[in-house]
Amino acid sequence: MPVLTPQADDFPRWYQDVVSKAELAENGPVRGTMVIRPYGYGLWERMQAEVDARIKACGAQNAYFPLFIPQSYFQREAEHVEGFSPELAVVTIAGGKELEEPVVVRPTSETVIGEYMAKWVQSYRDLPLLLNQWSNVVRWELRPRIFLRTTEFLWQEGHTAHATSADARAYSERILHEVYEDFMVRVLAMPVVVGLKTVKERFAGAVNSLSCEGMMGDGKALQMGTSHELGQNFARVFEIEFLDAEGTRQTAWTTSWGVSTRMLGGLIMAHGDDDGLRVPPRLAHVQVVVVVVRADDEVIARSRALAQELAAAGVRVHLDERTDISLGRRVTDWELKGIPVRLELGPRDLADGMVTMVRRISREKAPTPLAGVVAAVLGALDTEQDALLDEAIAQRDARIADVDSLEDARAASESGWARVAWDRVGTEGESELATSGVTVRCLTRRDGSVPASQDEADLVAYVARAY
Amino acid sequence: MPVLTPQADDFPRWYQDVVSKAELAENGPVRGTMVIRPYGYGLWERMQAEVDARIKACGAQNAYFPLFIPQSYFQREAEHVEGFSPELAVVTIAGGKELEEPVVVRPTSETVIGEYMAKWVQSYRDLPLLLNQWSNVVRWELRPRIFLRTTEFLWQEGHTAHATSADARAYSERILHEVYEDFMVRVLAMPVVVGLKTVKERFAGAVNSLSCEGMMGDGKALQMGTSHELGQNFARVFEIEFLDAEGTRQTAWTTSWGVSTRMLGGLIMAHGDDDGLRVPPRLAHVQVVVVVVRADDEVIARSRALAQELAAAGVRVHLDERTDISLGRRVTDWELKGIPVRLELGPRDLADGMVTMVRRISREKAPTPLAGVVAAVLGALDTEQDALLDEAIAQRDARIADVDSLEDARAASESGWARVAWDRVGTEGESELATSGVTVRCLTRRDGSVPASQDEADLVAYVARAY
Numbered sequence: 001m002p003v004l005t006p007q008a009d010d011f012p013r014w015y016q017d018v019v020s021k022a023e024l025a026e027n028g029p030v031r032g033t034m035v036i037r038p039y040g041y042g043l044w045e046r047m048q049a050e051v052d053a054r055i056k057a058c059g060a061q062n063a064y065f066p067l068f069i070p071q072s073y074f075q076r077e078a079e080h081v082e083g084f085s086p087e088l089a090v091v092t093i094a095g096g097k098e099l100e101e102p103v104v105v106r107p108t109s110e111t112v113i114g115e116y117m118a119k120w121v122q123s124y125r126d127l128p129l130l131l132n133q134w135s136n137v138v139r140w141e142l143r144p145r146i147f148l149r150t151t152e153f154l155w156q157e158g159h160t161a162h163a164t165s166a167d168a169r170a171y172s173e174r175i176l177h178e179v180y181e182d183f184m185v186r187v188l189a190m191p192v193v194v195g196l197k198t199v200k201e202r203f204a205g206a207v208n209s210l211s212c213e214g215m216m217g218d219g220k221a222l223q224m225g226t227s228h229e230l231g232q233n234f235a236r237v238f239e240i241e242f243l244d245a246e247g248t249r250q251t252a253w254t255t256s257w258g259v260s261t262r263m264l265g266g267l268i269m270a271h272g273d274d275d276g277l278r279v280p281p282r283l284a285h286v287q288v289v290v291v292v293v294r295a296d297d298e299v300i301a302r303s304r305a306l307a308q309e310l311a312a313a314g315v316r317v318h319l320d321e322r323t324d325i326s327l328g329r330r331v332t333d334w335e336l337k338g339i340p341v342r343l344e345l346g347p348r349d350l351a352d353g354m355v356t357m358v359r360r361i362s363r364e365k366a367p368t369p370l371a372g373v374v375a376a377v378l379g380a381l382d383t384e385q386d387a388l389l390d391e392a393i394a395q396r397d398a399r400i401a402d403v404d405s406l407e408d409a410r411a412a413s414e415s416g417w418a419r420v421a422w423d424r425v426g427t428e429g430e431s432e433l434a435t436s437g438v439t440v441r442c443l444t445r446r447d448g449s450v451p452a453s454q455d456e457a458d459l460v461a462y463v464a465r466a467y
Numbered sequence: 468m469p470v471l472t473p474q475a476d477d478f479p480r481w482y483q484d485v486v487s488k489a490e491l492a493e494n495g496p497v498r499g500t501m502v503i504r505p506y507g508y509g510l511w512e513r514m515q516a517e518v519d520a521r522i523k524a525c526g527a528q529n530a531y532f533p534l535f536i537p538q539s540y541f542q543r544e545a546e547h548v549e550g551f552s553p554e555l556a557v558v559t560i561a562g563g564k565e566l567e568e569p570v571v572v573r574p575t576s577e578t579v580i581g582e583y584m585a586k587w588v589q590s591y592r593d594l595p596l597l598l599n600q601w602s603n604v605v606r607w608e609l610r611p612r613i614f615l616r617t618t619e620f621l622w623q624e625g626h627t628a629h630a631t632s633a634d635a636r637a638y639s640e641r642i643l644h645e646v647y648e649d650f651m652v653r654v655l656a657m658p659v660v661v662g663l664k665t666v667k668e669r670f671a672g673a674v675n676s677l678s679c680e681g682m683m684g685d686g687k688a689l690q691m692g693t694s695h696e697l698g699q700n701f702a703r704v705f706e707i708e709f710l711d712a713e714g715t716r717q718t719a720w721t722t723s724w725g726v727s728t729r730m731l732g733g734l735i736m737a738h739g740d741d742d743g744l745r746v747p748p749r750l751a752h753v754q755v756v757v758v759v760v761r762a763d764d765e766v767i768a769r770s771r772a773l774a775q776e777l778a779a780a781g782v783r784v785h786l787d788e789r790t791d792i793s794l795g796r797r798v799t800d801w802e803l804k805g806i807p808v809r810l811e812l813g814p815r816d817l818a819d820g821m822v823t824m825v826r827r828i829s830r831e832k833a834p835t836p837l838a839g840v841v842a843a844v845l846g847a848l849d850t851e852q853d854a855l856l857d858e859a860i861a862q863r864d865a866r867i868a869d870v871d872s873l874e875d876a877r878a879a880s881e882s883g884w885a886r887v888a889w890d891r892v893g894t895e896g897e898s899e900l901a902t903s904g905v906t907v908r909c910l911t912r913r914d915g916s917v918p919a920s921q922d923e924a925d926l927v928a929y930v931a932r933a934y
Contacts, residue, residue, distance in 0.1 A: 026583070028532070028533035028535070028579075029533070029536065029537050029540070029579065029582065030533060030535040030536070030537055030570050033533035033534075033535055034533065035530070035531070035532050035533065035579075035583055036530055036531040037530055038528035038529065038530050038598070041528075041529050041530045041531055042528070042529070044531075045529060061505035061508075061509070062505065062508050062509070062512060063502070063503060063504055063505045063508045064502070064503040064508055064511075064621065065495070065502050066495035066496070066497060066500035066501065066502065066619055067500075067534075067572075067603055067605065067619050068495070068497040068500055068556075068605075068618070068619065069496070069497070070496050070497055073496070085563070086562060086563050087562065088560075088561070088562075088563075089535075089558045089560070089561040089562075089570075090558060090559070090560040090561065091556045091557060091558050091559075091572065092557070092558075092559045092560060093555075093556070093557040093559060093569075094555070094556040094557065094607045095553060095554065095555075095556075095607035095609070096552070096553050096555075102560075103497050103556075105534075105558065105572070112495075112496060112502075115496065116493070116502055125791075131505070135603070136534055136602070136603065138534065138535075140561045140562035142562065151535070152533055152534050152535065154531065324592075
């Protein structure tokens with residue numbers, strides 16, 4: 001009996017199985033919350049490190065704003081509130097007493113950050129103000145699904161203020177490409193489609209929402225990250241104003257952008273197979289596991305030395321000395337967890353001066369001389385990373401159908417995505433598709449670049465069912 | 468007029484001034500919450516990185532448990548609950564409806580982590596289970612003070628389960644010394660006194676609480692971090708049980724330990740002076756600021772090159788090109804922020820092939836040849852780190868009075884700490900001191916090591932007023 005429900009039998013069930021059996025996460029005690037276990041959290045830490053470095057390279061600085069936001073803040077920006085109010089968790093009792101003004105547990109921090117930006121921005125010299133926050137947020141979910149839609153999730157939210165509309169727009173595009181797309185393609189090995197959200201799908205209060213859409217193993221789409229150009233909508237409400245070089249009072253232009261633990265769900269569903277997770281080497285917090293096949297003194301000593309050599313070469317390595325558990329069970333476990341490279345060392349391998357190298361992605365299994373194993377591992381990590389991306393690109397392209405009509409777009413969405421001229425869909429077609437649960441994921445130009453508005457001529461719409 | 472209230476005039480006022488003028492943090496909109504600004508958060512990120520690396524070196528893994536805990540969990544461990552219930556924030560409304568069971572915003576995660584540990588621990592092979600979490604927690608504070616006592620704060624909380632009492636005890640001591648004491652002394656340059664809390668002062672539910680106590684600039688004490696040995700108290704309540712090697716069911720032994728953003732308050736009050744913060748070089752996220760004195764093309768070019776050379780040598784450097792702001796104002800700002808080394812470069816310096824190096828801690832100011840400046844800066848960072856620690860040790864020792872009676876201990880607490888034989892104080896003396904706001908901070912053996920219980924003979928008590 002397979003450890004996991006096969007993907008072809010029941011994809012959602014397979015997903016839950018992987019989450020649980022690879023020890024990524026569990027449901028929390030309060031409905032819709034989750035416990036992220038060490039193996040899952042290790043992946044999140046690596047995601048954070050990679051995204052954080054890219055955010056800092058774009059000049060933004062980290063800060064921290066409070067979890068609790070006065071309820072009154074949510075009455076200021078009507079459109080924004082409408083988007084969030086059904087999802088709010090509200091603290092009414094604290095310190096043993098009923099609060100005079102209830103406080104909201106942040107669903108996002110636009111309002112409170114806007115308030116402080118208004119204090120900190122006085123002159124054009126204070127702009128651009130580029131802030132980012134790593135935190136938890138809470139949105140009460142009716143149909144929670146682990147990592148994808150949880151009542152509490154972890155994320156980063158960037159918030160920036162600029163002196164001009166052009167600068168704000170350029171920065172939201174820079175984050176989209178240099179932070180999100182670059183991270184997702186190069187590290188996650190996910191060839192996301194990057195484009196503009198339609199007016200119907202954009203963030204409440206935004207003038208433009210840009211997004212990265214990932215293709216999942218069942219052909220559905222997952223929104224992996226978004227970058228919003230907010231125009232002056234928030235700045236007007238929160239009075240983020242500055243004196244320009246001529247001494248004239250101006251209203252700033254703002255952006256916001258975020259990715260979350262939802263990316264863990266995307267990673268699982270994009271790369272997983274019937275044996276479990278497959279982690280791209282550049283992301284993996286355990287890139288290589290050295291498996292001691294049998295409790296033999298020489299094998300143990302050589303395995304430890306090997307792990308040290310790999311660590312010294314900068315490889316993130318784990319040593320599995322649990323020889324009281326059968327090799328088969330341990331192998332199944334490491335396959336489930338998707339460790340890119342496994343080195344199995346037993347007495348016979350050692351006698352031959354060899355180690356067995358097993359690659360999770362390409363599934364190659366070959367004896368490798370112990371003498372040159374570090375170089376071989378470094379090479380394998382690179383080729384496995386490339387192989388995973390190539391496979392994902394091929395899968396994505398095979399599952400995108402070029403169609404000409406709404407009817408064909410809907411049909412193609414049963415098993416993949418449809419690519420269709422946006423003027424064949426339009427706002428009306430979009431509403432019609434929505435009645436069967438199909439959405440326009442994003443719009444791009446013919447050359448794949450991101451349009452400035454959905455009114456540009458000759459745009460392409462990516463249409464799909466989505467998580 | 469000085470930028471800050473002098474310490475000698477009003478120490479609490481000086482503290483608030485530094486927090487605000489060095490742009491470390493501000494009060495949040497909900498009473499008792501705080502906004503940590505980029506300069507303050509940068510210090511916290513460095514604290515996290517240093518503490519996290521040490522935690523991982525002790526074998527613990529990071530995980531994440533939910534913010535929301537069912538109220539019922541808080542009724543299980545009576546003693547623990549008593550400690551926290553007046554401080555709880557409770558969500559009663561979510562998703563637009565009254566909740567059937569209100570949920571508590573975590574004040575600490577013992578209860579929820581205990582619940583999951585019980586699921587994950589089955590056999591002695593699963594032990595020790597070493598978990599850590601970086602998160603926010605909420606405790607409704609009646610008398611909030613920024614960083615020191617805030618309604619929401621950021622921290623790490625470690626939770627571990629062990630097969631034996633001895634193993635749990637050894638681990639709580641290992642965390643105390645190898646993570647907390649090592650970090651505080653070597654990185655924060657704070658010569659904390661490390662000892663055992665009295666029964667009166669220990670954590671609700673612990674059998675032993677160990678702590679690191681820091682000396683502040685006004686002679687008061689600040690508890691900088693704690694490591695608790697919880698015996699089987701929590702394990703019994705949450706049924707963390709395992710089968711030992713003989714197949715007998717046993718109850719586990721647990722520990723918990725944490726440090727928080729409170730350390731930022733300790734850093735300010737331990738090292739700050741009338742000109743502002745003084746950041747130890749090893750902690751600093753900005754170790755060196757290169758100040759362009761005047762807007763001159765050659766000066767700007769050379770300053771940029773200098774910043775790049777320093778960065779290439781691994782120095783965390785910031786380039787200040789704001790020549791539209793007076794040099795005096797910028798210098799005041801960098802002194803306020805406590806940047807360890809400042810390099811000022813103007814046209815005259817450049818003509819002489821020199822740069823002016825100013826050290827924040829030793830206050831040395833000297834022209835330095837541009838040719839060897841990288842090596843000079845690396846040397847200065849080391850000597851400034853040492854100088855700060857030496858100064859802190861001298862200050863601490865000068866402010867600790869060896870006394871023989873309760874009366875003298877109380878008197879000494881007016882301006883520093885008292886060191887007194889614990890058998891001169893005892894539980895009764897402790898209660899008497901408490902009536903004048905003086906507490907036993909911790910107990911040590913004569914040789915400075917940490918005792919196993921307050922009943923050991925010949926212990927020393929450190930007595931002080933505390934934040």
